[in-house]
Amino acid sequence: MSAEVHSRGSIRRRLMLQLLLGAAVLAIALFFIVQSLARQLAEESQDNILAAAVSAILDTTSVRDGEIQLDLPYSAFSMLSNISNDRVFYSVRFGDDFVTGYNDLPTVPKDDGFGPWFDTATYQGDEVRIVTAERRLASRGKPLAVEVTLAQTRDGQRDQLRWISQIAAALGSGFFISVAVLAALTARSSISPILRLTKSVSRRGPKDLRPVAAPVPHEMAPLVAALNSFMDRLKNSLTRSEEFIADAAHRVRTPLATVRTQAEITYRRVEKDENRASIREMIRAIDESSRAAGQLLDHAMVTFRTDHLEQEVIDLNSLADEMIERLHPMAELREIELVLVQQNAVSTVGDTILLQSALRNVLDNAIKYSPADSTVTLCVSLDAGMAHLTTTDCGIGLPEEDAESLKSRFARGANVEGVIGSGLGLTIADEVARAHGGYLTIANNSKGPGACVTLSFPLQ
Amino acid sequence: MRFLLIEDNLSLARATIDRLSLDGHVVDHAECLADANGFVSTTDYDLILLDIMLPDGDGRSFLKSHRSALESTPVIATTARSEVSDRVGILDLGADDYITKPFDFAELEARCRAVLRRRGGNASNIISLGDVRFDSLSGTLEVGQRTLHLRNRELRLFEIFAAAPEQIFSKPKLLDRLFSYDEDVSENAIEVYVGRLRRHLKGSRAEIVTDRGLGYRLSIK
Numbered sequence: 001m002s003a004e005v006h007s008r009g010s011i012r013r014r015l016m017l018q019l020l021l022g023a024a025v026l027a028i029a030l031f032f033i034v035q036s037l038a039r040q041l042a043e044e045s046q047d048n049i050l051a052a053a054v055s056a057i058l059d060t061t062s063v064r065d066g067e068i069q070l071d072l073p074y075s076a077f078s079m080l081s082n083i084s085n086d087r088v089f090y091s092v093r094f095g096d097d098f099v100t101g102y103n104d105l106p107t108v109p110k111d112d113g114f115g116p117w118f119d120t121a122t123y124q125g126d127e128v129r130i131v132t133a134e135r136r137l138a139s140r141g142k143p144l145a146v147e148v149t150l151a152q153t154r155d156g157q158r159d160q161l162r163w164i165s166q167i168a169a170a171l172g173s174g175f176f177i178s179v180a181v182l183a184a185l186t187a188r189s190s191i192s193p194i195l196r197l198t199k200s201v202s203r204r205g206p207k208d209l210r211p212v213a214a215p216v217p218h219e220m221a222p223l224v225a226a227l228n229s230f231m232d233r234l235k236n237s238l239t240r241s242e243e244f245i246a247d248a249a250h251r252v253r254t255p256l257a258t259v260r261t262q263a264e265i266t267y268r269r270v271e272k273d274e275n276r277a278s279i280r281e282m283i284r285a286i287d288e289s290s291r292a293a294g295q296l297l298d299h300a301m302v303t304f305r306t307d308h309l310e311q312e313v314i315d316l317n318s319l320a321d322e323m324i325e326r327l328h329p330m331a332e333l334r335e336i337e338l339v340l341v342q343q344n345a346v347s348t349v350g351d352t353i354l355l356q357s358a359l360r361n362v363l364d365n366a367i368k369y370s371p372a373d374s375t376v377t378l379c380v381s382l383d384a385g386m387a388h389l390t391t392t393d394c395g396i397g398l399p400e401e402d403a404e405s406l407k408s409r410f411a412r413g414a415n416v417e418g419v420i421g422s423g424l425g426l427t428i429a430d431e432v433a434r435a436h437g438g439y440l441t442i443a444n445n446s447k448g449p450g451a452c453v454t455l456s457f458p459l460q
Numbered sequence: 461m462r463f464l465l466i467e468d469n470l471s472l473a474r475a476t477i478d479r480l481s482l483d484g485h486v487v488d489h490a491e492c493l494a495d496a497n498g499f500v501s502t503t504d505y506d507l508i509l510l511d512i513m514l515p516d517g518d519g520r521s522f523l524k525s526h527r528s529a530l531e532s533t534p535v536i537a538t539t540a541r542s543e544v545s546d547r548v549g550i551l552d553l554g555a556d557d558y559i560t561k562p563f564d565f566a567e568l569e570a571r572c573r574a575v576l577r578r579r580g581g582n583a584s585n586i587i588s589l590g591d592v593r594f595d596s597l598s599g600t601l602e603v604g605q606r607t608l609h610l611r612n613r614e615l616r617l618f619e620i621f622a623a624a625p626e627q628i629f630s631k632p633k634l635l636d637r638l639f640s641y642d643e644d645v646s647e648n649a650i651e652v653y654v655g656r657l658r659r660h661l662k663g664s665r666a667e668i669v670t671d672r673g674l675g676y677r678l679s680i681k
Contacts, residue, residue: 246541247541249540249541250513250539250540250541252540253540253560253561253562254469254540254561256561256562257469257472257540257561257562257563258469258471258472259562260562261471261472261474261475261476261562262471262475264475264565265471265474265475265478267636268636276632280641283641284641284642286562287562287564287641287642290561290562294560326557328574329567329570329571329573329574330567330570332570332574332612333566333567333570333612333640334643335611335612335613
């Protein structure tokens with residue numbers, strides 16, 4: 001019996017997703033931080049070298065006879081080529097005049113302060129870093145500014161940055177992968193107490209309603225406490241139901257027993273035939289109602305037990321043995337011989353009490369509907385993966401058209417007038433058989449008079 | 461035989477005692493477990509009829525506490541509770557059989573007989589009537605050199621006669637003892653069984669005599 005469970009989402013998946021999402025954000029942030037740090041460092045070092053170079057050039061400038069003198073120092077350019085093979089441009093201006101270098105090289109607009117001033121621009125199709133610095137020199141008595149601009153392409157820096165980016169990307173994805181592995185492990189380990197609990201609950205038999213004793217993490221304690229109290233209530237209510245059914249039978253039958261006894265005592269005292277006949281009728285009615293009450297409550301008990309079926313291995317031969325022994329005195333009273341035919345070891349899995357009840361009802365019927373001085377045969381056999389308990393009697397049989405309808409509640413054959421019965425016996429047998437994955441077959445005996453009722457159960 | 465009936469329903473108990481006495485048994489009656497304990501500790505019984513629901517406790521606890529002491533005494537439990545739930549517990553605790561109330565006395569008698577037979581009888585089952593020896597438990601009749609096995613109704617009928625030789629039993633009385641209330645049989649059925657018994661007893665000193673208009677009796681020549 002497995003009820004439909006409405007499930008949405010998975011704790012493990014959600015946990016994994018959240019951890020992975022966090023890891024991805026962190027990995028990307030890591031990538032960008034490393035990259036921007038690297039760029040900043042590279043830019044700073046280029047700027048420092050450019051500043052050093054430009055100041056080295058400025059150091060060589062002087063004014064003689066109103067003319068600017070300068071000697072481009074080799075060291076300035078070797079400093080720059082240390083970084084990479086980037087191209088270097090320069091221009092020197094004195095006052096408003098262009099002195100040497102690339103005339104079209106843009107200068108950095110000078111804002112406040114002493115410089116040097118930096119800028120990034122595009123020159124001759126390449127991105128360049130430009131630095132401009134100036135120094136005031138006296139020319140013919142008035143100060144004039146010498147302005148040196150130095151530019152360097154950034155190919156080398158770009159290469160370096162690309163390389164660092166690759167390393168940052170590798171670092172980021174490495175971080176992501178290790179976090180993913182950790183996340184999977186974490187998700188699994190945090191879900192494992194739930195799985196353990198599930199296993200320990202689902203492993204239980206239908207009657208095992210003991211509280212869960214295994215320790216659980218304290219976050220799960222309220223759930224387990226709720227589960228335990230639920231099972232406790234269920235156990236109580238199951239016990240109460242069983243007790244109620246058993247007691248109800250007692251409440252009904254005990255007064256009936258008293259009435260029957262009194263009727264019997266009276267019966268023995270009265271002499272007149274018509275009085276005796278009416279008391280007989282009374283006793284029969286009492287028997288009928290007590291039997292009906294018993295069968296109804298048995299039926300309730302059977303229905304109740306099939307809802308949580310026990311699973312134990314049942315030897316059908318010994319079950320049949322026991323039932324024959326139990327019913328023997330009843331059969332003997334009417335000089336009916338009970339014959340048990342067994343061949344193989346046959347067993348099935350199920351609830352012993354229910355199987356006993358089913359078989360007792362079938363055999364009871366057979367004895368009841370058999371004429372005195374006849375034989376009822378119970379045959380235990382197996383074929384086609386099923387175990388069969390076949391009861392054959394020598395009674396009046398049944399109208400063929402009734403065969404199926406006899407399984408329904410309170411249905412009785414059209415030809416059984418005068419025999420006490422409740423019409424529940426075969427219903428009980430049928431329900432027990434079906435609860436165990438088997439079936440009940442009702443037919444007339446093919447080899448003679450009487451009915452042939454077979455209880456079939458799947459083999460163990 | 462000596463029976464102990466443990467039953468709190470007085471009218472049921474009285475009727476049961478009446479019926480068992482008719483068969484020639486002696487019955488002690490205990491209304492509660494306390495009384496029952498007293499009886500069991502002082503007297504040996506051939507059979508105990510035990511009600512499961514008693515005013516001062518559960519018959520099952522009696523079974524449990526006396527099972528070792530009652531080793532040799534069969535117990536038939538009587539219960540009015542649901543058969544499906546109760547039978548296993550009752551039989552597991554060592555009752556030999558159980559019967560659900562209200563019961564037919566014929567069924568009670570049959571169950572007592574079956575239980576006693578299963579436990580093996582003792583000498584008290586054997587009644588000597590002239591040259592006929594009758595074992596009511598195994599249902600055998602020894603007539604001279606012949607040993608006969610009586611069928612159930614012949615046995616029960618002969619038992620009635622043998623318990624009280626020379627007493628006259630009317631046909632209706634015999635009918636009541638032999639057939640249950642849901643069996644519609646005519647008085648001719650008695651004649652059939654009496655006829656069979658007469659055949660079995662042929663050649664012995666025991667004889668079933670017809671007293672016209674009154675009934676039958678067993679007479680020893």
